[in-house]
Amino acid sequence: MGRSSKEEAARTRLRILAAASDLFRKSGAERVSVADIMAAAGLTTGGFYKHFASKEALVAEATALAFAQSDEGWARLAAAQPEEGAGTAALRAALVRHYLRPTPEQRCPMIAFAAPGAEHSAPSEPASKDSGLAYRDGVAALLARFADPGTAANPARPEAPPPGESLSDEALVLFAAMIGARVLGEASASAPWIAPLRTAVIRAAEAEAVTEARVDAKAQE
Structure with a gap:
């Protein structure tokens, strides 16, 4: 395969991945077929398996992509806050206000990709296990972002530090309450x-x- 063909294949693969991630966030992976994904990408269904081994393999990559996009979005939101008074808790409050806005553009990946038990799939289902691990790592990355909203986005989706070291009990409860309110909404x-x-x-x-x-003000007196 020549260089231009490889580049075209890479672009097509990203096109499929982006279409899948959007559809999965809107409807849930279990409700979206390969045909739906390829139609959204403007491609024929038969070409899917040239780029992905299975739908399950695509779900794992789409999960990672959706969480990376959310982490980048949270980082941009924190960076856009005024410097004055932008302590960690103030940045966290800005994230909560944004997260709980009445009409979000996309579903949160923590909700859209939730699949109980996926992380513990049988060894014969490696792709499903991969999607479960991608979900776990994605939630950990957003928890780390919530702990310190001002850090730069990390596409590697780092593991969150142990909660006792990075977040107070109050902040952990706030994180859970924020997600719960979005689910109920x-x-x-x-x-x-x-x-x-x-x-x-x-x-x-x-x-x-x-x-x-x-x-902080008292400490500076």
């Missing part, structure tokens, strides 16, 4: 208690930021 968007639930989680994040600012 997707499941029961019209429920009258969704907006108050989002507001309560955001207020908790903002209260942590206020406390941090007071502690």
